[in-house]
Amino acid sequence: MNFRFALAALTSAILAVTSTASAQQPIVIKFSHVVAVDTPKGKAADYFKKLAEERSKGRVKVEVYPNSQLFKDGEEMEAVQLGSVQMLAPSLAKFGPLGVREFEVFDLPYMFDDYAELHKVTAGPVGAGLFKKLESKGIVGLAYWDNGFKVMSANKPIRMPADYKGLKMRIQSSKVLGDEMKALGSIPQVMAFSEVYQALQTGVVDGTENPPSNFYTQKMQEVQKYLALTNHGYLGYAVIVNKKFWDGLPADIRTTLEGAMKDATKFANDIAQKENDDALEAVRKTGKTEILTLTAEQKSAMKKALVVVHKENESRVGKDTLAEVYKETGFKP
Numbered sequence: 001m002n003f004r005f006a007l008a009a010l011t012s013a014i015l016a017v018t019s020t021a022s023a024q025q026p027i028v029i030k031f032s033h034v035v036a037v038d039t040p041k042g043k044a045a046d047y048f049k050k051l052a053e054e055r056s057k058g059r060v061k062v063e064v065y066p067n068s069q070l071f072k073d074g075e076e077m078e079a080v081q082l083g084s085v086q087m088l089a090p091s092l093a094k095f096g097p098l099g100v101r102e103f104e105v106f107d108l109p110y111m112f113d114d115y116a117e118l119h120k121v122t123a124g125p126v127g128a129g130l131f132k133k134l135e136s137k138g139i140v141g142l143a144y145w146d147n148g149f150k151v152m153s154a155n156k157p158i159r160m161p162a163d164y165k166g167l168k169m170r171i172q173s174s175k176v177l178g179d180e181m182k183a184l185g186s187i188p189q190v191m192a193f194s195e196v197y198q199a200l201q202t203g204v205v206d207g208t209e210n211p212p213s214n215f216y217t218q219k220m221q222e223v224q225k226y227l228a229l230t231n232h233g234y235l236g237y238a239v240i241v242n243k244k245f246w247d248g249l250p251a252d253i254r255t256t257l258e259g260a261m262k263d264a265t266k267f268a269n270d271i272a273q274k275e276n277d278d279a280l281e282a283v284r285k286t287g288k289t290e291i292l293t294l295t296a297e298q299k300s301a302m303k304k305a306l307v308v309v310h311k312e313n314e315s316r317v318g319k320d321t322l323a324e325v326y327k328e329t330g331f332k333p
């Protein structure tokens with residue numbers, strides 16, 4: 001355990017003791033995330049804080065730590081398991097290292113045509129089944145929050161699969177995403193979100209993928225000349241909480257927090273599309289990144305190159321999970 005983990009765990013333990021010692025002390029929820037405040041996830045986390053604090057009449061205090069301030073990718077899962085933070089909202093692409101690889105089904109290219117198809121899956125047996133798998137890891141899944149559909153970026157025009165050949169592309173820690181980049185002939189590089197801007201700036205990587213809201217708020221337009229509107233995959237989040245902490249809450253508080261989470265989820269999913277549309281427009285206005293709209297022919301070449309990733313990852317995401325998601329979305333491999 002490194003020093004930061006030890007210190008955070010100690011602080012949480014002291015807070016827990018003092019909160020039982022004095023009825024006046026609020027229950028503190030540290031909610032850590034890696035994106036900017038001005039994003040669908042950043043705004044929804046702040047909205048959850050507002051609702052939780054108001055509705056619990058101050059018995060709960062939610063401390064939101066955005067922008068990898070407290071923990072970054074590669075640290076935050078361990079931090080929530082140890083109780084150094086209570087709540088996180090990692091992207092669905094980041095659960096493989098925790099040992100729940102089935103979450104990577106959401107990373108499969110072109111699986112979802114729109115948010116409605118996605119919601120059928122998260123609100124159905126697959127969504128519930130994935131949360132069930134988290135329990136043995138000491139984690140409770142509370143909600144799925146949308147971000148949006150990903151675009152690709154690089155410093156050269158990327159319209160056809162051949163344009164990606166040899167490019168070093170930053171990805172999240174998902175094997176499915178690694179296979180996606182390999183299918184395009186590029187070289188995937190797993191990297192924490194907090195390091196992407198600098199890696200693009202210094203040429204450690206050549207390009208990346210993310211929804212426009214993350215692209216714009218990380219100022220990637222300063223270091224990427226082209227953005228292709230590929231919409232080749234979905235990016236969203238699971239809001240998770242330390243199980244011991246959650247189960248140990250007074251029942252009335254837990255009910256209040258469940259209500260606040262339900263409303264924050266609606267808020268997150270209601271704003272996601274517009275946040276991404278606005279971010280894309282903001283990128284366009286900077287004039288720094290050229291936005292490439294793909295022709296029908298280019299789109300279909302990209303799709304043809306990328307759908308092979310489904311079959312390659314059938315055993316990774318689970319044959320049954322995959323079949324269930326195909327049934328909900330109508331995707332034909």
Ligand code: LMR
Pocket residue numbers: 034035089090091147172192193209210214235
């Ligand atoms: C990433 O590229 O790491 C993003 O998914 C970060 C996030 O949480 O949206």
